Amino acid sequence: MARGVTHERAECPVARAVDVIGDRWSLLIVRDAFDGITRFSDFQRNLGLAKNILASRLRDLTAAGILEAVPAAEGSAYRKYTLTEKGRELFSLIVAIRQWGEEYLFEDQEPHSVLLDTEHERPLRRLEVVDSTGRALTSSGTFVRKVSHGDARS
């Protein structure tokens, strides 16, 4: 995306990823795409954002391979935006955002939308960070190993 600093060549996967999806509108467009929204006008109505901003975000997400745009019907001028596999793999990220929001941004009895599984219609489990043996971890049980090299970018 066109901004001052880019992390396109960063060695940290978090840095590269936030360049692509670290933007609230992009995240909400992806959320809406998971909810089955495909058309420009429906994104626009649901998100209430300016058309030029929506168009720019849809273009960026398509260029990044997260959405793909196809004609809504044969010969139609309208385009439909759907998630690619790369986009669908953002599901755990959207679920992580949702679960954190549910936990910290609502009062106890305050109603909010809920994500349910279609089979039992029950809320999902909290996401758990686990090590290679399946043991649950918090951040204090982890560390980041940087790339070691002589010829490196920092």
Added chain:
Amino acid sequence: MARGVTHERAECPVARAVDVIGDRWSLLIVRDAFDGITRFSDFQRNLGLAKNILASRLRDLTAAGILEAVPAAEGSAYRKYTLTEKGRELFSLIVAIRQWGEEYLFEDQEPHSVLLDTEHERPLRRLEVVDSTGRALTSSGTFVRKVSHGDARS
């Protein structure tokens, strides 16, 4: 945060959450805080962003209860920023961003930093979205139930 549209009263937890952390610098500051960075100058050096932007993001994250600022030492003018519990609970979100970046934003043999567990020094498992019985789900096995009400904001 001071922008045109806010989702502060939204009924969707994703919308409320992206208002607070749906920004690439905020996400990278939280990442750095997980890596043990606490001082303004260290965030600045690591992120390479303008001081005024960093100051504004740190203020927002502190106001949101994600970071807390304490004097670096008794009587010191320097402040240390550390994650609150609310901030530490963003761990699965940062891991989700990292894992998606690792999967989709690097070439096969391209080196990147890795998140390891301290005990075995091995990469973590991929996050898995699971239903209440522990069964793995993709987005197609889920749906969002909106708040139903007469007296509602949309």
